[in-house]
Amino acid sequence: MNPAKTNELFDLLRAACARQFAFNPRRVTAGMRYVGKEGHGNDVVHVFRDAATHSQIELKDTFATLREKHGEKAHWTEAEKAHYKSSDAEIDAEIAAKRAELDLVSHSPLYLDHRLELLSHYTEWPGFKAGGPTPREAARVLLAALAEADDPRLAAFAEQMGSHDPEHLAHLLLAPCRLEIETSRGGT
Numbered sequence: 626m627n628p629a630k631t632n633e634l635f636d637l638l639r640a641a642c643a644r645q646f647a648f649n650p651r652r653v654t655a656g657m658r659y660v661g662k663e664g665h666g667n668d669v670v671h672v673f674r675d676a677a678t679h680s681q682i683e684l685k686d687t688f689a690t691l692r693e694k695h696g697e698k699a700h701w702t703e704a705e706k707a708h709y710k711s712s713d714a715e716i717d718a719e720i721a722a723k724r725a726e727l728d729l730v731s732h733s734p735l736y737l738d739h740r741l742e743l744l745s746h747y748t749e750w751p752g753f754k755a756g757g758p759t760p761r762e763a764a765r766v767l768l769a770a771l772a773e774a775d776d777p778r779l780a781a782f783a784e785q786m787g788s789h790d791p792e793h794l795a796h797l798l799l800a801p802c803r804l805e806i807e808t809s810r811g812g813t
Contacts, residue, residue: 764795
């Protein structure tokens with residue numbers, strides 16, 4: 626579908642979600658992705674999916690419907706609906722907190738010591754080394770090795786981030802990598 630038509634559908638989606646569910650249009654813009662059309666003739670609906678939870682919304686003309694269940698899995702929990710009803714101030718506070726967290730990680734000794742090693746697993750990075758693990762797997766292996774060695778930088782990083790979950794720590798370590806790759810491509 627051409628971008629103009631997609632933008633028009635998003636305009637309709639934002640208006641319908643604000644009117645029907647009191648969803649913040651900014652949250653709809655940030656969280657939803659256009660999936661495509663379903664149905665035939667007068668029964669055609671446009672389907673949008675949340676990028677994180679995969680919950681879906683059907684848009685038919687100017688009316689939106691939350692798909693409360695998709696397959697066997699229930700969607701649109703009360704917490705998820707509340708997330709979409711966030712005020713602009715709450716959204717701005719979330720963005721500021723994410724930026725602060727990203728800044729903290731990108732200046733941490735743990736990230737700085739392993740930055741090039743982590744970046745080398747991204748195909749978009751100029752120093753990419755082919756044949757290695759994915760960035761996520763490389764971060765997991767790195768964290769496991771550091772944990773086994775009782776690395777003080779890892780302990781300090783985990784304490785500073787308030788988490789000892791290896792998956793969460795791997796996600797945090799990779800966030801500045803993605804930003805650096807976007808910056809190197811001129812994407813910021």
